[in-house]
Amino acid sequence: MNWLTNSVLPKIQKLVRPREVPENLWHKCSNCGHMIFHRDLDANLRVCQHCGHHMRLPVKKRLEMLFDGGEYQRIELPKTPADPLRFRDQKRYGDRMKDAQAKTGEQDAIIVAHGRMGGLNVVIAAFNFEFMGGSMGIAVGEGIVAAAELAVLQDAPLIVIPASGGARMQEGILSLMQMARTTVAVEKVKEKGLPYVVLLTDPTTGGVSASFAMLGDIQIAEPGSVIGFAGARVIESTIREKLPEGFQRAEYLLDHGMVDMVVPRKDLRATLVRVLDLLLNRKPAGEVLPLPEKADSPARDENVQP
Amino acid sequence: MNFLDFEKPIAELEGKIEELRHLSDSDEMNIAEEVARLQAKVEKQLRATYAKLTPWQKTQVARHPDRPHFSNYVSALVQDFTPLAGDRTFAEDRAIIGGLGRFRGHSVMVIGHEKGHDTESRVRHNFGMAKPEGYRKAKRLLEMADRFGIPVITLVDTAGAYPGVEAEARGQAEAIARSIEACLNIRVPLISAIIGEGGSGGAIALAAGNTVLMLEHSVYSVISPEGCASILWRSGEAAKDAAEALRLTAQDLHKLGVIDDVIPEPLGGAHRNAQQAITALGDAVEAALKDLSGLEGGVLRARRREKFLEMGKRGLA
Numbered sequence: 079m080n081w082l083t084n085s086v087l088p089k090i091q092k093l094v095r096p097r098e099v100p101e102n103l104w105h106k107c108s109n110c111g112h113m114i115f116h117r118d119l120d121a122n123l124r125v126c127q128h129c130g131h132h133m134r135l136p137v138k139k140r141l142e143m144l145f146d147g148g149e150y151q152r153i154e155l156p157k158t159p160a161d162p163l164r165f166r167d168q169k170r171y172g173d174r175m176k177d178a179q180a181k182t183g184e185q186d187a188i189i190v191a192h193g194r195m196g197g198l199n200v201v202i203a204a205f206n207f208e209f210m211g212g213s214m215g216i217a218v219g220e221g222i223v224a225a226a227e228l229a230v231l232q233d234a235p236l237i238v239i240p241a242s243g244g245a246r247m248q249e250g251i252l253s254l255m256q257m258a259r260t261t262v263a264v265e266k267v268k269e270k271g272l273p274y275v276v277l278l279t280d281p282t283t284g285g286v287s288a289s290f291a292m293l294g295d296i297q298i299a300e301p302g303s304v305i306g307f308a309g310a311r312v313i314e315s316t317i318r319e320k321l322p323e324g325f326q327r328a329e330y331l332l333d334h335g336m337v338d339m340v341v342p343r344k345d346l347r348a349t350l351v352r353v354l355d356l357l358l359n360r361k362p363a364g365e366v367l368p369l370p371e372k373a374d375s376p377a378r379d380e381n382v383q384p
Numbered sequence: 385m386n387f388l389d390f391e392k393p394i395a396e397l398e399g400k401i402e403e404l405r406h407l408s409d410s411d412e413m414n415i416a417e418e419v420a421r422l423q424a425k426v427e428k429q430l431r432a433t434y435a436k437l438t439p440w441q442k443t444q445v446a447r448h449p450d451r452p453h454f455s456n457y458v459s460a461l462v463q464d465f466t467p468l469a470g471d472r473t474f475a476e477d478r479a480i481i482g483g484l485g486r487f488r489g490h491s492v493m494v495i496g497h498e499k500g501h502d503t504e505s506r507v508r509h510n511f512g513m514a515k516p517e518g519y520r521k522a523k524r525l526l527e528m529a530d531r532f533g534i535p536v537i538t539l540v541d542t543a544g545a546y547p548g549v550e551a552e553a554r555g556q557a558e559a560i561a562r563s564i565e566a567c568l569n570i571r572v573p574l575i576s577a578i579i580g581e582g583g584s585g586g587a588i589a590l591a592a593g594n595t596v597l598m599l600e601h602s603v604y605s606v607i608s609p610e611g612c613a614s615i616l617w618r619s620g621e622a623a624k625d626a627a628e629a630l631r632l633t634a635q636d637l638h639k640l641g642v643i644d645d646v647i648p649e650p651l652g653g654a655h656r657n658a659q660q661a662i663t664a665l666g667d668a669v670e671a672a673l674k675d676l677s678g679l680e681g682g683v684l685r686a687r688r689r690e691k692f693l694e695m696g697k698r699g700l701a
Contacts, residue, residue: 162640162699163631167616216696223693245584245606247616250630251642254584254606255695258592261564262689285606287557288545288585289564307557307585308547312611316547326552336555 107131109302123343132301132343134280137206140239141191144202144347150193155185155224158216163250171248178210187212187242188221192228196351198360201229204239205279205286212242214286215249219256222290226263235273235354236264240291244284257289264290273357275350278305278328278337296353297337298346299328305337385655388444390433394652397426430652437601439627439636443609445601446580447543450655452662453512454481454496454539457579460659461666462487462494468525470517474554477518479510479546480590482525487537488670493529495522495590496539499580512581513546516559519589523559523566530570533681537669538567538576538590543608545586560589567592568689571681575672577647577665578602578634579654594688595672596642598634599665600649604642605632631700641698644672 104113109131119126123143124133135143142148165171179185187209192201203225205212212218222238229236245253267274276294280303288307299305306326314321324330328340341349355361387395401422404415437445445451458465462485469476482495497514500506522538529536545556567574567590576593582604591604598604607615612630613622631637634646647668654661676684 158696159699162696163629164700165629167622167625167629219696247607247612247630249696250606251604251632251637252640252696252699254588255642255692257561257585257588258564258568258692259695261561261592262568262693265565265568265689285585288560288589290561292555292558292561293565305557306552307545307560308552312547313549313552317549321549325549330553334553334555336558 105133108133125343130301130342132280132303134207134241135343136208137189137204137239137241140279141189141202141204143343144237144350145191145193145195146197150191150202152189152191153224153228155188155190155217155221158220161248162216162252163248165248165250167248174210174248182206182209184209186215186217186221188218190221190225190228192232192234195347196355198351198354198358199232199234200237200354201225201232201234202237202239205241207241207281210246212240212286213244213246213253214242214256214260215246215253216256218242218246219253219259222256222260223263226267229267229272230270233270233272235275235358236267237275237277237350238264238290238294239277239279240282240286241279242282242284242286244286254285257285260290261293264293268295273354275353277346277350278331279303281305283307283309283326292336295357297339298349298353299331299337299340300346301328301340301342303328305331386449388441388448390441390444394426394429394433397422397429401426427651430656434601434652438624439603439630439633440609440624442601442633443581443603443627445653445655446603448653448655449501450658451580452654452658453501453541453580454498455501456658457539457662457665458485458494458496460662461669462492465494468528469521471520471524473517473520475515475517477510477515477521478508479512479514479542480518480522482521484534488666490673491532491534493525493534493536494539495525495536496579497542497586497590499541510546512542513544514542514586515546515548515551516554516556519545519556519559519563522590523563526563526566526570526574530572533572535573535575535673535676536570536593538574538593540576540578540582540587540591540604541580542583542586543581544583545589560585563589564592568692569685571685573673573676573679573684574688575669575676577669578604578643579665583608592688592692594676594684594691595644597645597647597665597668597672598637598643599647599654599661600634601653602634603627603632604634604637605630636700639700642695 107126110129112128124135161172187206190203275296278299282305331337332340404419465485467483481498497512498509499512500509574593575595576591577597609623609627612626614620637643650657650660
């Protein structure tokens with residue numbers, strides 16, 4: 079209490095009172111420490127304009143960023159057994175699930191959507207890291223299977239965007255089995271001759287990295303993403319020494335031949351469209367190639383000897 | 385013999401028997417009778433203990449240093465075993481051994497983790513924890529078997545893939561993913577058996593088989609009980625609780641439909657009678673191969689894939 083609050087008229091008080099600043103208006107870049115205004119950060123796709131550090135992008139924002147006009151249709155995923163092991167640590171898994179569902183408004187850690195990218199129909203399965211660290215249990219496996227089936231059905235390329243710490247421990251062996259299950263699913267897309275592209279985002283580790291996420295025809299990673307199998311802390315305690323600078327980052331994987339390219343967020347959409355166009359031999363900007371004209375020569379059959 | 389902490393009463397009884405046997409030179413009938421009586425007691429005790437092992441106790445049995453390992457099974461069950469080395473890219477990884485041989489009259493490819501049995505061999509085999517080279521060798525051998533129409537037997541016994549800087553630099557994740565992919569793609573019978581520890585990604589890399597078998601006291605899990613405890617309970621002490629929660633026993637996995645059959649172990653675990661355990665495994669593998677014989681390659685592959693596509697459709701009732 080001071081003279082201002084005691085004796086000044088409420089209307090004037092309102093003018094001079096320090097406005098309550100919601101805490102999240104300003105973000106501190108975890109890399110360079112610069113303060114960034116939230117609108118600028120969103121406008122820049124959550125990439126720090128000072129140092130280029132890529133912060134995690136919420137899954138729906140990412141889908142908006144990738145699809146033409148930000149428009150896509152989500153597909154509903156089949157129900158899977160909830161809490162198949164009746165798992166309980168210090169908390170029930172069932173309760174953890176309820177909390178995660180309430181927090182995110184989602185059923186589980188994956189979204190499957192289809193829509194146009196550069197005019198081309200594509201299917202995207204994207205992980206939601208905010209849902210229990212994007213961990214892969216049966217429902218996530220189901221999402222990958224459904225996305226793969228949809229891609230095959232629609233004759234569309236499949237893009238999977240992991241952001242996951244790995245398998246979901248609370249589903250025990252059944253989460254481990256999702257590694258084999260998702261491998262079969264993406265294999266079916268590849269066998270149909272459709273492109274399967276993986277966009278590795280921060281983080282992609284554990285059982286997710288050691289299955290479908292490393293099997294793409296094209297592997298693209300976002301700058302700075304942590305990608306690897308074993309956790310850094312586990313490795314550190316095994317070898318008892320400091321890990322090398324940049325270990326398990328996207329650029330480290332690029333140097334070691336594990337990904338095709340590291341692409342800044344702002345260029346991702348254009349890169350994906352270009353890669354798909356090239357793989358499918360489409361003309362740029364989504365035009366469909368005209369059928370080759372066969373004026374004089376009959377269709378060539380490679381198997382027929384002249 | 386190494387005894388586990390819960391085997392203490394058994395160890396004491398066997399110690400007594402040992403003592404009596406030393407005396408028996410000097411003495412008569414009484415001692416023989418006493419030994420027989422104690423032996424009956426040991427058996428009773430073993431039966432009681434092993435009939436209701438907790439998941440944590442099973443984890444200890446699965447890791448028992450005297451438990452038969454890959455090499456024991458192969459030398460007893462496979463004739464003309466011809467190990468094949470190397471991933472043709474970087475190195476030979478002795479944590480995974482693979483090769484051709486004759487199993488009960490038929491050519492087979494056998495691949496599995498080897499933990500080693502003493503300090504020197506444990507170091508040589510890196511305690512059964514493979515690096516990318518191990519999984520790439522496995523993939524190479526799976527594909528070779530496919531080309532020659534030779535059935536594959538995989539024996540899984542690993543704490544997990546090796547967590548190290550070099551392993552990550554050379555693509556541990558990719559190597560495991562490709563090994564799983566190869567398991568799922570081949571058009572020959574693939575029988576997998578968990579003989580000890582089935583540790584996470586390092587295990588499934590070799591275990592996506594048409595038939596997956598588990599020895600009675602082996603364990604198979606997405607994470608070690610210790611690892612799970614340190615993350616979810618924030619204390620390694622809770623490993624016992626984690627083992628319980630993870631449902632990692634052969635019996636639970638059979639109920640969940642993740643494995644096809646449980647192979648009974650000799651009384652007191654495979655380490656008490658390795659020969660019996662080895663024969664039991666051999667018989668189970670032979671029966672599984674027989675079930676698949678005559679199936680066309682495409683069918684074998686399609687069935688294996690359908691089976692793994694269904695994983696997780698059912699929980700514990």
